[in-house]
Amino acid sequence: GIQVEQSPPDLILQEGANSTLRCNFSDSVNNLQWFHQNPWGQLINLFYIPSGTKQNGRLSATTVATERYSLLYISSSQTTDSGVYFCGVNFGNEKLTFGTGTRLTIIP
Amino acid sequence: NAGVTQTPKFQVLKTGQSMTLQCAQDMNHEYMSWYRQDPGMGLRLIHYSVGAGITDQGEVPNGYNVSRSTTEDFPLRLLSAAPSQTSVYFCASRRGGGEQFFGPGTRLTVL
Numbered sequence: 176g177i178q179v180e181q182s183p184p185d186l187i188l189q190e191g192a193n194s195t196l197r198c199n200f201s202d203s204v205n206n207l208q209w210f211h212q213n214p215w216g217q218l219i220n221l222f223y224i225p226s227g228t229k230q231n232g233r234l235s236a237t238t239v240a241t242e243r244y245s246l247l248y249i250s251s252s253q254t255t256d257s258g259v260y261f262c263g264v265n266f267g268n269e270k271l272t273f274g275t276g277t278r279l280t281i282i283p
Numbered sequence: 284n285a286g287v288t289q290t291p292k293f294q295v296l297k298t299g300q301s302m303t304l305q306c307a308q309d310m311n312h313e314y315m316s317w318y319r320q321d322p323g324m325g326l327r328l329i330h331y332s333v334g335a336g337i338t339d340q341g342e343v344p345n346g347y348n349v350s351r352s353t354t355e356d357f358p359l360r361l362l363s364a365a366p367s368q369t370s371v372y373f374c375a376s377r378r379g380g381g382e383q384f385f386g387p388g389t390r391l392t393v394l
Binding site for chain 1: 324339377
């Protein structure tokens with residue numbers, strides 16, 4: 176069946192470090208989004224990126240649709256980057272399917 | 284624009300009670316969805332709608348009803364609450380093929 180897998184499940188880093196989060200998906204993608212769930216539970220849109228590369232400040236994302244993966248890069252991590260990062264994938268139907276997330280903890 | 288709004292923010296129910304979680308959006312999005320989030324389980328789709336008058340089931344629809352009488356509103360009804368429905372519920376909306384936006388969530392506890 177259709178699957179979205181995220182890795183690693185947990186990541187603990189020192190403030191200032193860089194990180195790469197991965198999202199693998201099992202079928203052709205119509206669109207893909209990255210979200211950050213902050214410690215208060217809010218789901219915040221980071222990138223809408225069905226293909227190509229986008230950058231927003233210290234964050235950037237790349238989706239290689241032909242190889243069925245997307246990467247989220249966080250540079251110079253700050254404690255406010257802590258939380259859970261989800262990718263959501265639409266495979267050409269009405270639904271957005273989510274991975275189980277990567278929990279990122281940034282230590283001061 | 285208020286975006287996607289949800290009420291209430293918190294709710295405690297007793298087993299067997301019924302209630303409705305409200306969701307509204309002011310972006311004229313056709314697609315609306317309800318998810319539940321449980322620890323370690325990510326976001327699981329309960330029900331979704333592709334337009335007024337059209338709804339369909341997601342992964343975990345049992346125990347929930349929805350209706351979509353207007354583009355703006357998509358309420359989720361718990362018919363007879365059970366402790367297994369203790370969760371955080373998120374409503375979301377998007378245009379077809381477009382970016383999805385989430386509401387702030389409702390934390391529900393069933394005793």
